[in-house]
Amino acid sequence: MNPQALSPRAKRRRRLQQRQTVIYGLLIAGLAVAAAFAYLVFSGTVPSPWTRPITMPEKIETSETMECPPEGAYSVAFGSVKANVFNSSNQQGIAVSVAGTLREYGVTVAEVGNWPKFLRTDGQLQAGKAGIVAAYTLQQVFPTMQVMIDDREDASVDVILGHTYGEQSLIKSGDFPAGVEIVPPAECVPEEEPTEDELNDGGEDLVPEDEETEAPSDGEEDAEA
Template sequence: MDRDRALRRRHRRERQAVLFGGLVAGLAVAALGGIAVFTGAVGSPFSRGFSTAEPDPESSVAAAPCPPEGTLPVAYGSVQVNVLNGTSRAGLATETSTALTERGFVVLGTGNSPTSVSGTARISFGAAGIGAAYTLAAQLDGPVLVLDAREDATVDLAVGADYLNLLDPAAVVLDPAAPLTGSANCIALSDAVPAPAPVAATEPAA
């Protein structure tokens, strides 16, 4: 009987040794696999289908149309502008409209932009207002131009977070007799896809 008990104890120890050895081996394999994934030697089996590409800031803004060949600057008094505040800075639309009026532009009204505006400014216009839009853009430092589906020649100027003021008149490069030059990466007007026509601002200028 002592011999039987000894055999049972030995078999139990052998089974425990096998189980423990298998557990250690499994942990070692898992650890090596984790290190391989962490270092990039092996791709993670969970990464596909869940990763999201980084957004391209430029992809959300359609390319602006170039002025058609021979398009001349528009006289300031013939440029009709709606000035919108695209920031949380109070009074910016009113301040900008005053500066434009003093320069000779016709301000139709002021209001708050329905969306915030990054950068200096966003100028929105229809195909009929492309000359007016580029004339207005020459007064600002690096505005974004956006074609929309409006049918008239009015222009919306939404000032943004980086806006300080209009350029000094001496720095505005416009020759009434020289055709307007398109913005960087502009495309033919016939290839441009217009955004929806704007909705009139109903809020007072901020």
């Protein structure tokens, strides 16, 4: 049939059919390529471009008691605090949101992810002895969270968001200057003083300087001689 003899309506229909043929052909070709690639990845012939190790918080020993801040401690500038934010609840996206807020305050946020355990509270601030002051500094932003101590050696703080975490758990506006005296919470436990056995670690006797006795000099006799 002579194309010029086609009516305008028939011409439009023919162009539509040609366009649909091209679109469906591209779709089928794309699906075929995707299926072939998926098969190669599944069979191990081609490594997956999305494969990456799943990172979890490092396993550390945590105390079950709330640690008191050092006596006479003062809050530090948020710019000097390094934190990690972990989600311990079934709420989606809160760790990313909280990390963004902390960055606005100047806190350096290193890791954002999920916590392996389920906390039924608003959450907790977890740090080692070197990071206790930083943890209490962040408590200005998270007033309902307790500060717990663990055995890490650096000054980082883990902000762990619990099951009951909500908008009321985070203060998003306010003035948080450095140099504010940290008042120990009533429920915190002071750090225990080392015992004499711990001080003598290894069996060596540690004698205070003011209790040291001088060895008798030449010519002196012992009192019991």
